[in-house]
Amino acid sequence: MASKIFQPISFIFLIFILLAPIGHAKRSTPSDKKSSSLDSFKKLKGCHKGNHTKEIHKLKAYLEQFGYLNYPNKTHATDDDFDDILESALKTYQKNYHIKPSGIVDDATISKLITPRCGVPDIVNGTNYMQPRGKKHKSSSSNIHTVSHYSFFDGNPKWPSTKTHLTYRFLSNVPSYAINPVASAFQKWESSTHFTFAQVQTNQNSDLEIGFFRGNHGDGIQNAFDEKSIAHASAPPGGRFHYDEDDKWSVEPAADAFHLESVALHEIGHLLGLGHSLVNAAIMYPTFSHGEVKNLDADDIAGIIALYNH
Numbered sequence: 127m128a129s130k131i132f133q134p135i136s137f138i139f140l141i142f143i144l145l146a147p148i149g150h151a152k153r154s155t156p157s158d159k160k161s162s163s164l165d166s167f168k169k170l171k172g173c174h175k176g177n178h179t180k181e182i183h184k185l186k187a188y189l190e191q192f193g194y195l196n197y198p199n200k201t202h203a204t205d206d207d208f209d210d211i212l213e214s215a216l217k218t219y220q221k222n223y224h225i226k227p228s229g230i231v232d233d234a235t236i237s238k239l240i241t242p243r244c245g246v247p248d249i250v251n252g253t254n255y256m257q258p259r260g261k262k263h264k265s266s267s268s269n270i271h272t273v274s275h276y277s278f279f280d281g282n283p284k285w286p287s288t289k290t291h292l293t294y295r296f297l298s299n300v301p302s303y304a305i306n307p308v309a310s311a312f313q314k315w316e317s318s319t320h321f322t323f324a325q326v327q328t329n330q331n332s333d334l335e336i337g338f339f340r341g342n343h344g345d346g347i348q349n350a351f352d353e354k355s356i357a358h359a360s361a362p363p364g365g366r367f368h369y370d371e372d373d374k375w376s377v378e379p380a381a382d383a384f385h386l387e388s389v390a391l392h393e394i395g396h397l398l399g400l401g402h403s404l405v406n407a408a409i410m411y412p413t414f415s416h417g418e419v420k421n422l423d424a425d426d427i428a429g430i431i432a433l434y435n436h
């Protein structure tokens with residue numbers, strides 16, 4: 127009798143053990159490491175122009191990494207002086223993230239600074255907002271006041287008009303549980319754009335490649351992984367899309383992990399030529415929180431149409 131009860135219980139337990147690792151990266155502590163590093167931004171609460179505080183150089187490094195700061199004199203890029211250039215850059219950052227552009231490091235600004243994000247810069251040299259750079263981006267036939275806020279990479283790089291079928295391959299370091307979420311993301315882009323995608327074998331040539339990496343892996347993409355970014359991708363025709371293997375990833379939404387498919391949708395947008403969007407609901411919005419699930423938005427589709435129709 128006891129063994130009859132024990133067997134189903136142990137079987138269920140065994141299934142649980144087998145399923146538990148699926149959908150989660152093996153590492154257990156990197157997110158803690160990342161969040162503790164970003165916590166230094168909290169020490170800047172209330173800082174503004176004229177202040178001199180120990181952590182200000184970290185704010186400068188962050189804003190420079192994501193395109194907001196470009197000091198002509200590099201010695202100021204690493205000091206702790208809250209100068210005019212930093213104030214201007216911070217205001218641009220605040221505008222892009224719908225925060226009152228006070229130039230003061232307030233709670234709303236800190237909250238956004240510590241949110242995990244894509245490693246691709248928002249803007250170039252701090253000279254513009256995340257605004258559309260295409261010319262034919264607005265629908266003149268609509269009476270409804272809808273504003274698109276997608277953007278493109280500097281110079282509007284895109285795939286040639288004849289290149290609508292793109293192949294992709296998974297590098298050998300991609301865990302098997304990530305294959306289906308990425309493939310699903312490609313299918314979603316395929317159903318909403320003029321592109322078609324097909325997976326090829328790891329050892330075959332492809333237009334696009336997906337990998338898992340950590341730290342500065344010398345992939346030529348502008349920013350290597352650090353405590354701020356969770357994934358990144360290159361503009362056309364670069365074709366490289368990398369997850370940070372130091373983060374926790376999940377197939378299904380999970381409170382302690384990033385959603386593989388949602389982040390894949392975002393990075394594929396970069397592979398096709400989209401930059402970051404101001405629209406919160408857009409897949410091309412730069413930040414991702416644990417458990418956050420997103421889909422393609424009208425803003426994302428409008429961006430692709432604008433990029434490839436002019």
Ligand SMILES: [Zn+2]
Pocket residue numbers: 244245246392393396402412
């Ligand atoms: Zn991005």
